[in-house]
Amino acid sequence: MGCGEEEVILDEEVFAVILALTIIASSLGIALTWRASGEAFTAIGLLDESCKIGVYPRTVAVNQSLTLCIYIYNHMGKPAAYQVLYKVATGASQLPNATAPSPARPLGKWLGALNNDEEAKFLVSVKVPGGVELVGKNISIVFELWLFNTSTGSWMYSGRWTHLWVRVVK
């Protein structure tokens, strides 16, 4: 500010604060313009047959059909091909974890593809196979999310799963 009157009318400290705020806002804007898409992740969720978080079955008969809804979300920063595997775990040791899928054999699978930041919900109908030996026991209905890995050209377990404990009845 070259003019003396300007100094009196517009306080220099106020002007400096305004300028600093503008520089901070501008820097933030530039950082947001060039930022990467952030942490890449996928998600899988289990919903009830109306595709809402609601009433889940607590009991199931052997070979009875259960209708559930699967929710998938892709935030990998790129399109993804996925497959959901259905398994039945007869104990906690057969549940998957973040690094390893369930050792139980797959009883069903559903495939699909999602663009980045897209979600999908779809109904699935599953049966609990087995005989009377399961009656009275607690079993877990497991859905694992697998993603297609283009580097290896194969399906890879994403480390995401969802499960529902149910008691098998007659």
Place this chain on the structure above:
Amino acid sequence: MKISALALIALVVLPQVADPCSLDTISKIVKSLEELSQSYVNVTTAVKPLDELLKACSRGDFEKAVRVYSNVSSEVEKLYTLKESSKMQVLLHKALTTLALVLIPVAVYMLLPRIYLYLWYTSRRRWAVVKKK
């Protein structure tokens, strides 16, 4: 001899072309879509048919899978033609946004005192100046 040679060629070539549900086919499509999306191409128009293709494969509907596969292939080919221009467009948009954001503090530094002064004087245009006694 000719027939057996043709049969051999068919055995080698046809399974890759004819099976739209093979891991190799899916890998090629997904890889192309990843590459395109990294070049800022909007791949939604190809992801939808890929979703249909995978669903048809999981149902074992081979006929529909073959039909949808040709849609996916043509869509991917079409998107490849937009690859360079999309990348340039997005980079240009980002560069212009950055330039505008860089110019805002400069504009504030240059213009704020002038605008403030102008408004200050304008709002006091009817004021009379009296010498302090």
